[in-house]
Amino acid sequence: MAKVVVFSALALAAAVSGHGNITSPPARLPGPAMVEACGQAAVDSVLADGGLPIESVVDPASSCNLFFCRGALVQDNLDLVQTFALGETVNLTADIPIPHEGPANVSIVLAATNEILGEPLLVFDSYADERLAELPANNTAFSITIPDAGNGVEEECVEPGDCVLQWFWFGTGAQQTYESCIDFVIAT
Ligand SMILES: *[C@@H]1O[C@H](CO)[C@@H](O)[C@H](O)[C@H]1NC(C)=O
Ligand SMILES: *[C@@H]1O[C@H](CO)[C@@H](O)[C@H](O)[C@H]1NC(C)=O
Ligand SMILES: *[C@@H]1O[C@H](CO)[C@@H](O)[C@H](O)[C@H]1NC(C)=O
Ligand SMILES: *[C@@H]1O[C@H](CO)[C@@H](O)[C@H](O)[C@H]1NC(C)=O
Ligand SMILES: [Cu+2]
DSSP, X not given: OHHHXXXXXXXXXXXXXXXXXXXXXXXXXXXXXXXXXXXXXXXXXXXXXXXXXXXXXXXXOTTOOTTTGGGOOGGGOGGGOEEEOTTOEEEEEEEOSSOOOEEEEEEEEXXXXXXXXXXXXXXXXXXXXXXXXXXXXXXXEEEEEXXXXXXXXXXXXXXXXXXXXXXXXXXXXXXXXXXXXXXXXXXX
């Protein structure tokens, strides 16, 4: 019985397109620069399923930095770069067609090192819990506040590509990682 249930859940996860991504502000998408870095098969798999977990990207080239923005590059997204002010509150929305319980956070990540600047801006100890009848509203609509002056943001996030606002979610049971990245610069 238990086996049947597990099998059905896996079949569903495989059949339904998408596990999740950020829908607003606009997040990085694949483009020609990512094809160059990651290969056409990898990009095709992401285009076929915009919520694809990183672990499921097909045949990534060795020059593909999948664990930063799932391989998406700023060069393909220069028209999507947001301008945020120090201390600004930014509302985000996410789409989670297939939840998998686990931790999540929203952080400013430095592209040069793939490290979080300061502390995560928002942390969920338990996110996307599929055992709940309904996901909490804050799983798909939430906000973060850009740090104030003196926290390094205005020094680090100057040119497009310096920093991203990254939504990171790890489904513990499924062992699947999801990342969406919003390109931004700090208003001067
Ligand atoms: C999110 O997933 C949807 C559905 O696959 C896709 O249309 C959209 O382009 C994706 N957006 C991002 C930012 O990945
Ligand atoms: C952000 O969301 C809050 C709460 O839902 C809302 O009051 C506010 O108007 C939103 N801000 C923007 C800029 O949309
Ligand atoms: C936040 O996300 C990063 C990935 O950017 C992850 O490695 C880290 O464990 C998370 N940190 C917290 C405090 O949740
Ligand atoms: C999200 O909402 C749930 C349920 O209302 C609450 O327990 C949790 O603390 C909230 N998490 C965050 C990060 O705001
Ligand atoms: Cu899954």
